[in-house]
Amino acid sequence: MRKLLKVRWLAIVLALAMVLSLVPMIGFAGYDNNDFIPNYGFVPNHGEASVSKVELVSGEAVARYWTAPRAEEKVDAFGDPQGDEFGIDPYDWRTNRIAVDSGGNAWAINTGADGSNLQGSVARIQFDISGIDTANTSQGHNDILPFGQDEAVKVFAVGEPGDIPRTINFDDDGYAWIGFHMQNQKYGYYQKYEYTGDDLVPSGDPVGGLVEGEGSPEYDLAPYNAQIDKNGVLWFASFGSNIVNRF
Numbered sequence: 311m312r313k314l315l316k317v318r319w320l321a322i323v324l325a326l327a328m329v330l331s332l333v334p335m336i337g338f339a340g341y342d343n344n345d346f347i348p349n350y351g352f353v354p355n356h357g358e359a360s361v362s363k364v365e366l367v368s369g370e371a372v373a374r375y376w377t378a379p380r381a382e383e384k385v386d387a388f389g390d391p392q393g394d395e396f397g398i399d400p401y402d403w404r405t406n407r408i409a410v411d412s413g414g415n416a417w418a419i420n421t422g423a424d425g426s427n428l429q430g431s432v433a434r435i436q437f438d439i440s441g442i443d444t445a446n447t448s449q450g451h452n453d454i455l456p457f458g459q460d461e462a463v464k465v466f467a468v469g470e471p472g473d474i475p476r477t478i479n480f481d482d483d484g485y486a487w488i489g490f491h492m493q494n495q496k497y498g499y500y501q502k503y504e505y506t507g508d509d510l511v512p513s514g515d516p517v518g519g520l521v522e523g524e525g526s527p528e529y530d531l532a533p534y535n536a537q538i539d540k541n542g543v544l545w546f547a548s549f550g551s552n553i554v555n556r557f
Contacts, residue, residue, distance in 0.1 A: 352416035352435060354408045359400035361408065361418045361435055362451060373448035376457040377433035377465065378403050378420050387420075387431060388465045389458020398425060405433075407535075409478045409486070411505075413437060417486065419475045420465075427493065429467055430475040432486075432510065436462040466510035469501070477536040477546060485513060489533025491549045498532040498549070 349366045354377075363373040379385050379396040386392050402425035408418045414437035422428030439447050439462050446461040448454055468475050469490050476498075477489035486505065491498035500517040503510050518531040536546035 350414065350437065352408060352410065352418070354405050354418050356404060356406045357401050359403040359405045359420060360454070361405070361416060361433070363416075363435070363448075371451040373462075374451045374454050375433070375435055375448055375460055375463050376400075376454060377405050377418050377463070378431070379457040383457055385456075385458050387429060387467070389463075391458075398428070402428065407476060407478055409480055411480045411486075412484060417478055417480075419468075419478055419488070421474050421476060423474050423476075427472045429471045430469050430473055430490070431465050431467050432475065432478065432488070434464045434466070434505070434510075436464075468503070468510070473498070476549070477533045479536055479538045479544060481538060481544075482542060486510070487536075487538075487544060489536055489546060491532035491534065495532070500531075500533060500544075 350372075351364045351366050353362045353364060354360075355362060355374075359376060359378040361375050361377055362371050363375070364371050378387060378400055379389070379398070381397055381399055382395050384392055384395055386396070402422065403420040404423040405418055405420050407421065408416055410416050416435040416437070418433045418435065420431045420433065422430045436442075442461045446455070446459070448460055448462070454460075468488055472493040473490040474493060475488050475490050477487075479487050481487065484505070486503040487500055488503060489498065489500045498518065502513045502517075504513045532549040533546045534549040536544060538544050
């Protein structure tokens, strides 16, 4: 009986040793195992062209970032200084589509849907700000740096002026798929993009686009909202259509 108990205790000790040996391997890249591992969500704010960063355990909004200039700021759409005021109401951007990549970074689309012939763009908001001086990035929901000065934010042009970027999704290989529908039209296209670390560049040719048949476009490819399923299939609904499409 004692021998049986000893064997059982030995089995329990060995099992615990195996579990404990795995503990140091469990963590999050960039964080020490003794550190609190943050769990963030990002929320686009439609009317002000901004994104709020929320700590999901506490529910506290811990930062906020402009995704486009304020009308009175003397910068361009990417934060570079210019002589004249930007002049576009932040509401015109209708910033309300967002995706998170595999590294936890948020990508928010400035659609330009409420403006006229605006250059659509996407703002990348860096998840891990441990390498950024706290003076150079937002440290609270009311601590918002002037557009172009927050080092956690990069903005990239996508499509052509008047194209409206309306969907963004990341595939398992890290590519961004951005769907566009044309200004005040019911047709559009998809473009695959690669993030190089410095730039967001098109990868391959657009998928779909204006197809003319006796002067009329097809109306079944105008991406409006989309998701990628577990099998890597991209499903999207089209603007002005009751058709659900897939790639």
